[in-house]
Amino acid sequence: MTWRSATFAVWAALGLATVVLVVLAASGRAGVLRRPFVPVHATLVAHPWLRVLTVFAWAWAGWHFFAR
Amino acid sequence: MNQPTERWGRGVQRRKAPDTADGRGRQGTITGRRVALGTVAVAYAAVLATTSPFTAAADALTAGALAVAAAVLVVGLATRRTTPSGAPRTGETAQGSALPWVVLLAVAAAWELYCFFGGPRPAHPTLSTLYDLAARWPAVKAVLVLAWLALGWELQR
Numbered sequence: 001m002t003w004r005s006a007t008f009a010v011w012a013a014l015g016l017a018t019v020v021l022v023v024l025a026a027s028g029r030a031g032v033l034r035r036p037f038v039p040v041h042a043t044l045v046a047h048p049w050l051r052v053l054t055v056f057a058w059a060w061a062g063w064h065f066f067a068r
Numbered sequence: 069m070n071q072p073t074e075r076w077g078r079g080v081q082r083r084k085a086p087d088t089a090d091g092r093g094r095q096g097t098i099t100g101r102r103v104a105l106g107t108v109a110v111a112y113a114a115v116l117a118t119t120s121p122f123t124a125a126a127d128a129l130t131a132g133a134l135a136v137a138a139a140v141l142v143v144g145l146a147t148r149r150t151t152p153s154g155a156p157r158t159g160e161t162a163q164g165s166a167l168p169w170v171v172l173l174a175v176a177a178a179w180e181l182y183c184f185f186g187g188p189r190p191a192h193p194t195l196s197t198l199y200d201l202a203a204r205w206p207a208v209k210a211v212l213v214l215a216w217l218a219l220g221w222e223l224q225r
Contacts, residue, residue, distance in 0.1 A: 003191040007183060011198060014176050021168055039166040041225065048145055051223070055141050058220050059134045065199050066213065067130040068121055 109217050110210075117210035133217070140224045 001009075025038070044051040112133070119126040183192040193201075203209040 003187070004193065007192050010179055011193070011195075014172070014179065017172055021172065040169055040222075043166045044223065045148070048148065051145070052141065054223055055137060055220070058216070058223055059137060062130055062133065062216050062220075064196070065203075065216075066116060066119075066121065067126045 109214060113210040113213035113217065116213050117206040133220075137220055137224065144224060 044054060112129070116126070116129045119129060180195055183194045186192045189197060199212070202212065
């Protein structure tokens with residue numbers, strides 16, 4: 001196995017883990033009233049600076065991928 | 069008078085609006101708004117997917133979404149709702165924890181840094197490399213734009 005294929009495999013595993021978490025959250029196993037990201041919402045509401053930081057990271061990702 | 073309440077994800081209890089006479093109630097308005105927002109998001113993603121990075125069109129479209137997000141963030145912080153007394157103030161809720169997301173994010177960030185500094189790009193592809201491979205197809209790029217918009221929506225709700 002080359003480094004390239006190993007790296008792709010790790011990224012695929014991380015992507016799969018993300019999908020699993022989203023599905024679990026959407027199915028209500030990790031959230032309230034079947035809403036995804038409920039625990040994340042609670043954290044962001046409790047810590048406004050974290051919310052600003054997270055939205056900034058989201059904005060940076062969009063700019064990096066789609067504009068630059 | 070006992071009005072029905074529903075528990076929202078942010079730990080805030082809101083009164084449920086009573087249904088109107090035609091039976092549609094507030095739910096119909098919310099569904100209609102979601103459909104409208106979804107349509108706009110799909111159209112936006114389709115247009116952005118046809119642009120190329122480092123062009124004025126890509127800059128303008130992406131900046132437009134960022135401007136909307138910034139406005140929503142400012143309004144959201146200014147009218148911030150607080151958790152009721154006794155409600156959890158951190159990521160812990162009755163049915164879940166933010167810990168899995170934090171762990172996933174930390175592992176992904178560590179792996180990205182390792183790939184970024186670890187060696188030649190072909191052998192250690194970063195997220196940007198993967199994106200460049202996938203974004204060759206406009207349909208895939210449109211899906212990625214939609215995923216980005218959905219994440220932004222979730223973060224701002």
